[in-house]
Amino acid sequence: MILENSQENWAQFLEFIAERSSASEYQNWFAPIRCIKLTSEEVILEVPNVFVQEYLLQNYKKELCLFLPLKGPDEPSIRFVISEQKKLEPATKLPSPPETPDNDAAKLNTFYTFENFIEGPNNQFVKSAALGVAERPGKSYNPLFIHGGVGLGKTHLLHAVGHHIRAHHKKNRIHCITTEEFINDLVDNLRSKTIDKMKRFYRSLDVLLIDDIQFLQNRLNFEDEICNTFESLLNQSKQIIITSDKPPSQLKLSERMVARMEWGLVANIGIPDLETRVAILQHKASLKGFQIPSSVAFVIAEHIFQNVRQLEGALNRLAAYCRLMNMPVTEEIAHKLLSEMLLVPKSKKLSVDDIIKSVCSVFEIRSTDLKSSSRSKDIAFPRQVAMYLAKELIQDSLIKISSSFGGKTHSTLLHAWKKIHEQLSQDETLQRQVQMIRKNLETR
Ligand code: ADP
Ligand code: MG
Numbered sequence: 001m002i003l004e005n006s007q008e009n010w011a012q013f014l015e016f017i018a019e020r021s022s023a024s025e026y027q028n029w030f031a032p033i034r035c036i037k038l039t040s041e042e043v044i045l046e047v048p049n050v051f052v053q054e055y056l057l058q059n060y061k062k063e064l065c066l067f068l069p070l071k072g073p074d075e076p077s078i079r080f081v082i083s084e085q086k087k088l089e090p091a092t093k094l095p096s097p098p099e100t101p102d103n104d105a106a107k108l109n110t111f112y113t114f115e116n117f118i119e120g121p122n123n124q125f126v127k128s129a130a131l132g133v134a135e136r137p138g139k140s141y142n143p144l145f146i147h148g149g150v151g152l153g154k155t156h157l158l159h160a161v162g163h164h165i166r167a168h169h170k171k172n173r174i175h176c177i178t179t180e181e182f183i184n185d186l187v188d189n190l191r192s193k194t195i196d197k198m199k200r201f202y203r204s205l206d207v208l209l210i211d212d213i214q215f216l217q218n219r220l221n222f223e224d225e226i227c228n229t230f231e232s233l234l235n236q237s238k239q240i241i242i243t244s245d246k247p248p249s250q251l252k253l254s255e256r257m258v259a260r261m262e263w264g265l266v267a268n269i270g271i272p273d274l275e276t277r278v279a280i281l282q283h284k285a286s287l288k289g290f291q292i293p294s295s296v297a298f299v300i301a302e303h304i305f306q307n308v309r310q311l312e313g314a315l316n317r318l319a320a321y322c323r324l325m326n327m328p329v330t331e332e333i334a335h336k337l338l339s340e341m342l343l344v345p346k347s348k349k350l351s352v353d354d355i356i357k358s359v360c361s362v363f364e365i366r367s368t369d370l371k372s373s374s375r376s377k378d379i380a381f382p383r384q385v386a387m388y389l390a391k392e393l394i395q396d397s398l399i400k401i402s403s404s405f406g407g408k409t410h411s412t413l414l415h416a417w418k419k420i421h422e423q424l425s426q427d428e429t430l431q432r433q434v435q436m437i438r439k440n441l442e443t444r
């Protein structure tokens with residue numbers, strides 16, 4: 001006899017385990033198990049391999065007995081089957097997208113959900129835009145274009161939309177892909193002459209989630225195909241969400257492509273403020289089953305401010321260190337680990353020439369040109385950037401600094417500083433270039 005609400009007992013077992021195991025343990029061992037059938041006599045579980053079966057029996061027999069039918073005292077009545085898919089797939093098979101999109105094939109990171117996305121003043125807008133799209137795919141902003149710096153949660157939000165649609169609009173066919181993967185797919189399909197199949201696949205989607213579109217820059221051969229795909233989906237009111245490290249207007253892509261991307265809503269994801277960073281740290285810690293006093297979270301969040309991924313890195317180090325050494329989590333240990341992480345060797349004093357060299361390598365020009373009197377924009381602009389950085393980073397008189405630029409005056413230097421300073425507040429490309437130069441200088 002099949003139990004009433006047969007899947008319920010299994011679901012209750014999973015819930016019980018989820019509360020008592022770490023998130024990663026749960027993801028690795030429990031999430032891949034499927035309960036195929038549950039009767040009063042036995043339960044049939046599909047597992048990806050025999051290790052999962054052994055793990056379950058060795059570690060959770062008692063708990064299994066609480067929820068599932070028994071075949072003897074302390075002996076759960078379970079029949080295991082190893083999932084077919086894994087057995088049949090030869091290792092050498094080339095990956096090719098299925099013609100009918102399968103929602104389970106949308107590779108979404110389990111942790112990247114809206115519930116796990118901490119909101120603050122700098123990401124509130126983009127989060128509610130993403131949620132709006134997830135609630136009514138194809139009917140609100142289309143496409144939704146999310147841009148912002150590295151490690152600020154773009155991929156997280158993209159996947160959160162995927163999870164939400166998967167849960168609430170079960171019939172929608174979702175595909176989540178990075179731009180790199182899309183290009184690779186395209187190359188494979190061109191090579192194997194299956195491009196029509198690929199086109200059919202993409203054009204039959206309800207939701208396309210595409211990450212890191214900046215990688216399409218300088219890959220002009222592929223732009224048309226992506227653009228056609230976008231147009232076809234947008235014309236059918238199918239939802240597209242795109243992420244990028246820059247806004248559309250600053251991407252080196254065709255006007256047609258930029259126009260398509262600007263068609264819907266362009267939203268920026270900003271750097272989280274201190275309070276939000278603390279909340280993120282505490283949330284991430286709780287997901288790992290790790291307790292972190294708020295004073296310690298503040299210490300970390302005060303020192304790491306530009307990148308949430310880095311924030312997580314610090315937390316992981318702290319957790320590993322304290323667990324390994326069996327020590328309580330204190331501010332002192334946090335300071336020690338942070339100083340190791342953020343240590344910048346200050347062996348050599350920074351010179352104007354160091355700055356010029358670094359600016360030249362980022363802008364791909366020669367130092368002699370930068371120091372010349374050329375007014376061509378390609379030279380004059382990097383020169384101004386170098387002047388800006390020199391004034392920012394070098395403690396010396398303006399006259400002395402400006403003379404290192406082939407005898408420019410200090411008012412030229414001040415003018416350059418002011419111009420770049422103002423431009424930096426609006427120009428994300430420049431922000432990144434300056435960031436890159438600063439990084440080069442730190443590791444010189
Ligand atoms: P990006 O794609 O912008 O480079 P990711 O989405 O990969 O960044 O985010 C990097 C890490 O930071 C992920 O682990 C993500 O979960 C986390 N993260 C970023 N922003 C938030 C947030 N607001 N709340 C919770 N976690 C966040
Ligand atoms: Mg990303």
